[in-house]
Amino acid sequence: MSGFADLPDQAPDAAFALIEQYRADSAVFKVDLSPGFYRDEAAEPWVLPSVQGAKNALSESSETDHEHLPLVGHPSLLREARDLVFDVSSAEARSIASIQTIAGTGANYLGALLMAQACPRRTVWISDPSWINHQEIWKLADSCIQRRTYPYFDADTFRVNFDGTLSTLETCAVKGDVVILHGCAHNPTGVDFTKPQWQEIAAVCDRKRLIPFFDLAYQGFATGDLADDVWAIRHFFRNTSLEILVAQSFSKNFGLYGERVGALHVVCRTEAVQEKTLGMLTRLSGAEITSAPIYGARIVAKLLADEMLKKQWLSDLAHMSSRMRLMRRELVRELRKRGTPGCWDHFLTDVNTLSHSHRCLVVKTDEMITDWHVLHDRLVVSPCKSLEREAPCISSAFWENFVYWLSVSRESTAERMRLIFNSDRAQRITRG
Numbered sequence: 513m514s515g516f517a518d519l520p521d522q523a524p525d526a527a528f529a530l531i532e533q534y535r536a537d538s539a540v541f542k543v544d545l546s547p548g549f550y551r552d553e554a555a556e557p558w559v560l561p562s563v564q565g566a567k568n569a570l571s572e573s574s575e576t577d578h579e580h581l582p583l584v585g586h587p588s589l590l591r592e593a594r595d596l597v598f599d600v601s602s603a604e605a606r607s608i609a610s611i612q613t614i615a616g617t618g619a620n621y622l623g624a625l626l627m628a629q630a631c632p633r634r635t636v637w638i639s640d641p642s643w644i645n646h647q648e649i650w651k652l653a654d655s656c657i658q659r660r661t662y663p664y665f666d667a668d669t670f671r672v673n674f675d676g677t678l679s680t681l682e683t684c685a686v687k688g689d690v691v692i693l694h695g696c697a698h699n700p701t702g703v704d705f706t707k708p709q710w711q712e713i714a715a716v717c718d719r720k721r722l723i724p725f726f727d728l729a730y731q732g733f734a735t736g737d738l739a740d741d742v743w744a745i746r747h748f749f750r751n752t753s754l755e756i757l758v759a760q761s762f763s764k765n766f767g768l769y770g771e772r773v774g775a776l777h778v779v780c781r782t783e784a785v786q787e788k789t790l791g792m793l794t795r796l797s798g799a800e801i802t803s804a805p806i807y808g809a810r811i812v813a814k815l816l817a818d819e820m821l822k823k824q825w826l827s828d829l830a831h832m833s834s835r836m837r838l839m840r841r842e843l844v845r846e847l848r849k850r851g852t853p854g855c856w857d858h859f860l861t862d863v864n865t866l867s868h869s870h871r872c873l874v875v876k877t878d879e880m881i882t883d884w885h886v887l888h889d890r891l892v893v894s895p896c897k898s899l900e901r902e903a904p905c906i907s908s909a910f911w912e913n914f915v916y917w918l919s920v921s922r923e924s925t926a927e928r929m930r931l932i933f934n935s936d937r938a939q940r941i942t943r944g
Contacts, residue, residue: 549769550733550832560767562825566815575810580802583794585612585775586809592816593775596731597742597758598749609778609790611797612804616729616761617645619776623725623757624653625796626778626789627690632656636690636725637681639664643699643727646692660684662691665701670858674709678716687721695728695758696741697863704863710744711751718752725757733765734863736833738826755779762812765829771808 552558570576584590590610594600598608613619627634632654638646640661650659663676681691693713698704705713717724726748731741739746748756756779763769776793780786797804815821844859 550764550767558767560825560828562815562821562828563766563768563811565821565824566811566818569814569818569821570810575814578806581612581804581806581809583798583803584610584790585804586806586813588813588817589773589809590775592813593760593762594777596738596816597728597745597760597777598779599739599746600749606783607780607786609780609786609793611776611790611793612809613759613774613776613797614801614804615763615772615774616727616759617649617774618772618801619759619761619774620645620727621649621653622776622793622797622800623759623778624650624657626757626793627723627725628654628657629792629796631688634658634688634690635660635685636692637662637685638692639677639694639698641665641700642692642694646727664698665703670703672703672705672709674705678712681713681716681720681722685720685722688723690723690725690757691717693724693726693744695726695731695745697730697734699727699729702863703858705744707743707747710747714744714748714752717748718754721754723755723757724748725759727759729761730764730863731760732826732829733832736830738829749779753781755781755785762808766812766815766825768808768811771811772805773808773812 550558590612591605594605594608594610598604600608611622613622624636627636633656635658636650638650638659638661640663642661642664647659650657662680663673665671666673666676685691694704696704714724716722726745728742728745732738734741745756745758748754756777758777758779760775760777762771762773766773778786778789778793780789815825840859844857
């Protein structure tokens, strides 16, 4: 009898399972909407010119060994990463504990472990909806920590449910509770708080002594503006006396998805607390990974420390964010051209590759995979009486899901869509 026989069955990760299904699909014309990775004009992975420049520089330098990093991580990476988020003086930096992590996921998990050590009987507030891993991370970090949600998205207006968020934090959260906040480009809605709304949330957190935990996965990638994408974090840092956590990822804004480069920053407010916090973080991280990976850390550190490479990186960010805005405009144009029901104006103002669609009615549609070879983990469509008879809603279902593939060029998109919509099945459906 195996000692593992009684382990509960686990469902496969939906997004990664679809990536494998996409690779196995033999169809000539197929679309993968699930991962949300940036792609170039040929729908291929894009190595940022700035990243390639940093890699070239490293290959010509003496930094080619494979030794362990210090337990806290790459010193230059941590210094540059901290400054990207907070823009602090050397004196202010001494009260911030920073440690390198396995990308943003590792930073979220290490932060949850830290909070479990500091006060295990607390509540964590997570937006509804949110990145699916937020719930899983806190459950695994400490099942004794209560996980509750605050209403974030209004499906009728496609806007933030600010009143619901504020009311929940005001009436239900108590001192010491953790509040998970998305620094920019809220995942999965693509809708962010306005600056005045952030100010009100900061005031509530400060008055009630809540602990804000920012998940920062898209700095610079969201809008192309590094400072604007961390405006909320800097406001909390400068205008409250709160201790703050920031999980920082370099996967999206450097295109280093597979290198798993990240950092966790904990604003401790005093040097004495910073020393104790960094000691605990080092212990927790050491038990998990000993020390962080070196190659991706060297790439980011080299790029950020080199004036010319950093200038190129800023240009790369502007290119990606502006191209995603272009793809949104093209998507809306195609939706309107096809007479797709619903209002799509919010697609023009949502941030990054993310959006929620009309009325947020989620329908699992295997036909999109088997008949149309459109790979997705869920389909968000307008309410309709019959998906087989209501032609506009079939079109809507397809195009709403297509927002997750925004980074493909106009030429590539137009050609693929022409081939899909001109198929016999597509013509039969659109004729009703």
